[in-house]
Amino acid sequence: MLSYRCFGRETKCFIRISDLQSDLLSVLELGVRNTYDLDLGFQPELVIDAGGNIGLFTLRAAAGTASVSKAPVEFVIVEPLPRNIAQIEKHLPLNHIKARLMAGCLGGTHRSIPFYCREAIDSSFDPEKPYLSVLDVPVFRLSDAIGSSAAQRILIKLDIEGMEVEVLKQFVPTERRAVYVVGELHNHQVNSSIFEGIFRDQGWTFEYRSISHDHALFRACSPAALPLLKSMASIPTPVQA
Template structure:
């Protein structure tokens, strides 16, 4: 009987092949990732256990997402207060203003990213709820601190970008995706956006009647289910949650019932929200603004500006602010200023400024 023996060369070659296979399966973040050529068909294991199934919340996993080709995946850098770094996949800079800011300057809404970063650091066990997550800029800031994240985003392509970034940061096990719109009622809604808009978060959701009444053409006829904040809080498995909300003027509808209720399901020490469209009562979605503001105060929240983090008087809240940070009086405090702003210049897109 002849015996089978491997030469030293064959043994070394076999070991080398196994080494390359092992490295290929385990190294996810590569130079190709950074250049936007990553094969996003590779699936990362989703969280093994969700809370009870919810008939309204559309929880999507990586396998449910469309395949996307990012313009580039870059390392975003936030320089305000405590610097944080993370990878973020962006869209074509000619078509998306958020991506343009990130590619050209390495940042977008830097002051909000800093607030989110500070909040999750003093509440490391809290769930970060990113309402209107877009491509996941704020979600990645929370994941950088290893907080659990719920990203709520009605546009499935945006969720695919968030998922891609979470994979590159190796944080997929910490984030869940809810493919829903959010309001104060559960209903079917339809996406509408101005044809030439480059605001990646500028899509609004209308009823069928409202959509039919629009005279301008639509970009996408996505049909989506809206949920309410209570549905989201049912899915939170931590005692605290931090909320960032940017839903194009629907903030009042989303938050009011929670604020007005005497018993809160989840303690929310910080809420950072877009404010300008709320003040304008955009789409008549916040006709009860005085009641909403009073509900914040009655629930124990105090308002701060997001630029210098100074306190806002009740009169100043009614001025044009781009964003407001609401801080619960019992919250552990992030760095805040005790000095109210005198005058401040807000810079918008297209070189528009406003002195307030």
């Protein structure tokens, strides 16, 4: 078991020998680095961790929100890989966190899709790379993850292996609440113009945090969320087409 400080709170997780490289990388990104730009002033009422892996983003978000507010926060984790879900189920009680787990992935429409299993952090929907096994996983929409929650401030993290375009294309046009999205865009060269248009056409504020090869980290917020996010105040809001 590994113990580390996160926003002044002791956080604990288990490191698997069988997935050692993946788990250590997850700890580096989500325990040491603020990879997904948590803006603590946003104070979300609901956190959706899509592509949850072993749940370390949820642990970080829980520590961060607890450091600025005592108000209760709802957590939802979406993850398709069974052995990762097993780790999440260990980490949540270990850190005194309650969350709703959804075994599957996010997409734009309800269906089932093949998921190619490799190392814990490298499984994906891409059949081109060598894989160990294949799962048929259900696809949920973001509205399913939100469910009946009455939350008006929603933090969404998307590490969903190329499904981010269809997820946001379905979600963004009808969303009016204060929503802050952080995540990864895969196949940046092909998807960037479509991706940027999703936000621009709805008046959302958007930026890339980094671009490496064909992979980008991004963040975006709805018009209702912008006044709550000081770290995004200086980013120009795209002109709607």
